[in-house]
Amino acid sequence: MAKAPTVEDVAERAGVSRQTVSNVLNTPDIVRPATRERVIAAIHELGYRRHAAARQLRLRRSSTIGIRLDPYVGGISGVVLDRFVHAITERASERGMRMLVYAARTREEEIARLAELWEGSEIDAAIITGTSRDDPRVRSLDQDGLPFISFGRPWGEDDIADPRHLWVDVDGAAGTRAATAHALTFGHRVAFLGWPSGSGTGDDRERGWREAMDAAGADGMRLTAEEGVPFGRAGMEAALAAGAAPDALVCASDSLAVGALLAVAAAGLTLPVIGFDNTPTAEALGFSSVEQRPEDVATAVLELLMGPTGEVVAPRSLQAGSAHALITPELVVR
Amino acid sequence: MAKAPTVEDVAERAGVSRQTVSNVLNTPDIVRPATRERVIAAIHELGYRRHAAARQLRLRRSSTIGIRLDPYVGGISGVVLDRFVHAITERASERGMRMLVYAARTREEEIARLAELWEGSEIDAAIITGTSRDDPRVRSLDQDGLPFISFGRPWGEDDIADPRHLWVDVDGAAGTRAATAHALTFGHRVAFLGWPSGSGTGDDRERGWREAMDAAGADGMRLTAEEGVPFGRAGMEAALAAGAAPDALVCASDSLAVGALLAVAAAGLTLPVIGFDNTPTAEALGFSSVEQRPEDVATAVLELLMGPTGEVVAPRSLQAGSAHALITPELVVR
DNA sequence: CGCAGAAATTTGAACGATCAAACTCTGCGT
DNA sequence: ACGCAGAGTTTGATCGTTCAAATTTCTGCG
Numbered sequence: 001m002a003k004a005p006t007v008e009d010v011a012e013r014a015g016v017s018r019q020t021v022s023n024v025l026n027t028p029d030i031v032r033p034a035t036r037e038r039v040i041a042a043i044h045e046l047g048y049r050r051h052a053a054a055r056q057l058r059l060r061r062s063s064t065i066g067i068r069l070d071p072y073v074g075g076i077s078g079v080v081l082d083r084f085v086h087a088i089t090e091r092a093s094e095r096g097m098r099m100l101v102y103a104a105r106t107r108e109e110e111i112a113r114l115a116e117l118w119e120g121s122e123i124d125a126a127i128i129t130g131t132s133r134d135d136p137r138v139r140s141l142d143q144d145g146l147p148f149i150s151f152g153r154p155w156g157e158d159d160i161a162d163p164r165h166l167w168v169d170v171d172g173a174a175g176t177r178a179a180t181a182h183a184l185t186f187g188h189r190v191a192f193l194g195w196p197s198g199s200g201t202g203d204d205r206e207r208g209w210r211e212a213m214d215a216a217g218a219d220g221m222r223l224t225a226e227e228g229v230p231f232g233r234a235g236m237e238a239a240l241a242a243g244a245a246p247d248a249l250v251c252a253s254d255s256l257a258v259g260a261l262l263a264v265a266a267a268g269l270t271l272p273v274i275g276f277d278n279t280p281t282a283e284a285l286g287f288s289s290v291e292q293r294p295e296d297v298a299t300a301v302l303e304l305l306m307g308p309t310g311e312v313v314a315p316r317s318l319q320a321g322s323a324h325a326l327i328t329p330e331l332v333v334r
Numbered sequence: 335m336a337k338a339p340t341v342e343d344v345a346e347r348a349g350v351s352r353q354t355v356s357n358v359l360n361t362p363d364i365v366r367p368a369t370r371e372r373v374i375a376a377i378h379e380l381g382y383r384r385h386a387a388a389r390q391l392r393l394r395r396s397s398t399i400g401i402r403l404d405p406y407v408g409g410i411s412g413v414v415l416d417r418f419v420h421a422i423t424e425r426a427s428e429r430g431m432r433m434l435v436y437a438a439r440t441r442e443e444e445i446a447r448l449a450e451l452w453e454g455s456e457i458d459a460a461i462i463t464g465t466s467r468d469d470p471r472v473r474s475l476d477q478d479g480l481p482f483i484s485f486g487r488p489w490g491e492d493d494i495a496d497p498r499h500l501w502v503d504v505d506g507a508a509g510t511r512a513a514t515a516h517a518l519t520f521g522h523r524v525a526f527l528g529w530p531s532g533s534g535t536g537d538d539r540e541r542g543w544r545e546a547m548d549a550a551g552a553d554g555m556r557l558t559a560e561e562g563v564p565f566g567r568a569g570m571e572a573a574l575a576a577g578a579a580p581d582a583l584v585c586a587s588d589s590l591a592v593g594a595l596l597a598v599a600a601a602g603l604t605l606p607v608i609g610f611d612n613t614p615t616a617e618a619l620g621f622s623s624v625e626q627r628p629e630d631v632a633t634a635v636l637e638l639l640m641g642p643t644g645e646v647v648a649p650r651s652l653q654a655g656s657a658h659a660l661i662t663p664e665l666v667v668r
Numbered sequence: 669c670g671c672a673g674a675a676a677t678t679t680g681a682a683c684g685a686t687c688a689a690a691c692t693c694t695g696c697g698t
Numbered sequence: 699a700c701g702c703a704g705a706g707t708t709t710g711a712t713c714g715t716t717c718a719a720a721t722t723t724c725t726g727c728g
Contacts, residue, residue: 004455004684006684007685007686008684016708017707018686019687019708022684026686030705030706030707035706035707047453049450050685051391051685052390052454053387053396053685054391055684057387057684058712058713059685059713060713077415078614082416082695090437093436098434100433101433102423103420103424119339119716120384121385122386122432193725229618258618281615281618283563283593284563284615285596340714340715341714350678351678352675352715353678353716354678356716356717360716365677366677369676369677385715388715389716391682391713393683393715415707455684
């Protein structure tokens with residue numbers, strides 16, 4: 001194909017100068033209407049398009065956001081993240097931003113990748129996911145001065161309220177509260193199958209169940225299992241063997257829910273089980289699950305990072321007001 | 335943070351000129367070892383990193399590949415694509431390439447997005463997925479001169495052998511052949527649950543079953559259903575109602591397999607069911623499935639696009655020899 | 669010791685866009 | 699008629715890198 005036209009080519013065609021073309025593109029108001037028309041016509045005739053790299057070089061801004069593509073772990077989840085990435089890509093595009101993905105196996109590797117991208121001016125900001133207590137990425141990014149936001153609370157005592165650290169998360173407790181409220185319509189003995197204590201996310205989800213139970217004056221069993229279908233199954237089987245079958249079960253994840261369902265079926269019982277994440281598996285098997293609304297998370301992430309309608313990553317100072325957003329999930333009943 | 339150092343800063347520190355620093359980075363062999371050492375030291379001391387945009391501008395090459403992030407459709411699949419995208423991101427990174435993702439709801443929208451990215455010199459090549467017969471994207475990209483490769487055969491009579499169109503695909507027939515061979519160990523009446531004729535992929539998978547059956551001198555039922563768990567279930571239920579329960583079932587997708595399993599369970603039967611895609615659901619429910627090896631597809635895609643070890647998107651002429659790759663999938667028995 | 673020729677290094681220009689400052693033109697008041 | 703304000707437009711410089719050509723330094727040999 002022929003060489004792509006430049007501002008200069010457009011300028012010549014429209015009988016104006018480089019800068020006027022640039023003005024038509026960036027600040028149309030200051031160009032006389034007649035001239036503007038001519039330039040616009042020339043742009044269309046030549047099929048002109050801004051050269052991204054040249055613009056980035058001059059503006060010292062890449063209009064690109066980096067996000068990690070998590071390694072495929074084989075588990076059931078990951079779908080939430082995939083939906084999130086997809087949604088953020090759409091929203092970013094609407095604001096004239098691009099999404100650059102990178103792969104990393106560990107958090108340390110992610111730190112290295114991000115440093116590369118940031119120092120090479122390839123990204124203006126980053127989105128990190130799956131934050132844990134005392135996440136090393138937070139410190140590192142802060143030090144490098146790379147603007148970032150996390151999907152997931154930092155879960156550290158201090159950080160969580162710190163307005164300098166932007167985050168968006170899903171209100172897990174609200175999700176399990178709704179799930180438990182629904183489960184209670186099947187009887188007052190609603191059990192909870194969650195992960196071992198210590199993970200912020202898991203504790204949060206357990207809290208919602210407990211709150212709903214307390215509010216209803218009900219009392220129920222709390223079962224524990226590592227994440228994963230086989231663990232969920234084993235956990236549930238042990239509970240059933242112990243004799244006490246609940247009226248319904250609320251789980252911390254769809255994986256656990258599937259495991260529990262398998263255990264229940266193997267025992268020849270039927271029992272309402274509610275999962276978390278609303279994965280395709282929940283849909284396929286037809287059990288209720290808490291939907292995280294990753295699309296809403298994506299919208300919130302960009303709003304915190306770029307302002308309500310901004311087209312540029314906002315400097316920290318402008319974000320003073322609201323640095324966090326908590327999305328309320330929705331129970332999908334099946 | 336302080337302004338990022340440039341070649342000029344490094345040059346000054348090392349007591350050499352701009353160009354020498356550039357040479358150390360790009361053609362180290364032509365720099366005298368002593369000088370090279372000094373420059374490398376300076377690079378490390380200053381934490382210098384190439385400014386990507388400046389480099390892109392000068393080289394007229396972005397070292398970036400575009401790939402669409404498919405809209406979340408809710409089905410069970412999509413995982414194969416996600417794994418593929420993840421794998422290609424890793425491999426690309428090893429070759430110094432970046433992956434830019436974009437969102438598009440339709441093929442027309444995808445064409446528009448790609449034109450934008452290509453004309454703005456943001457990408458050097460594109461990877462398209464889910465190609466169909468007479469795909470409009472192929473014509474459009476060809477016309478624009480944008481180098482591209484597809485994951486999925488074009489399925490057109492002529493295109494498929496055309497060495498100008500690069501593609502990598504999974505040998506679906508080989509997959510169902512293996513699945514059927516395994517299924518035959520349970521008895522000679524092996525049924526196939528596939529999609530209505532007409533989709534290249536579906537026909538290909540059916541062919542594998544038929545070939546394996548013919549080879550074994552066996553004969554079996556062919557069931558049809560639209561993609562999706564409920565359809566698979568309905569299709570299988572109808573077949574079971576008609577009386578003829580097979581010895582085993584091979585399916586064109588995991589969704590169909592899940593549906594079939596539900597129908598089988600509802601009928602109070604047990605029956606080996608083999609799916610396709612080896613999704614987390616297959617793993618969770620513990621049924622066998624054909625694994626597409628998206629990681630191998632990713633490797634093949636980059637090899638065709640950039641040559642065996644290249645760091646640049648190869649011009650068409652260099653790819654003359656091999657323009658296609660067919661990956662053999664693997665049956666995962668559970 | 670000097671010199672040809674190779675090797676190593678430096679300088680000038682270019683990639684395409686935008687900012688800042690300079691310039692031209694119009695219309696108006698005096 | 700003259701000068702001035704302000705809108706509209708153009709020119710020069712710049713972002714950081716790499717290519718091409720020019721220049722300097724080194725090496726081997728008569």
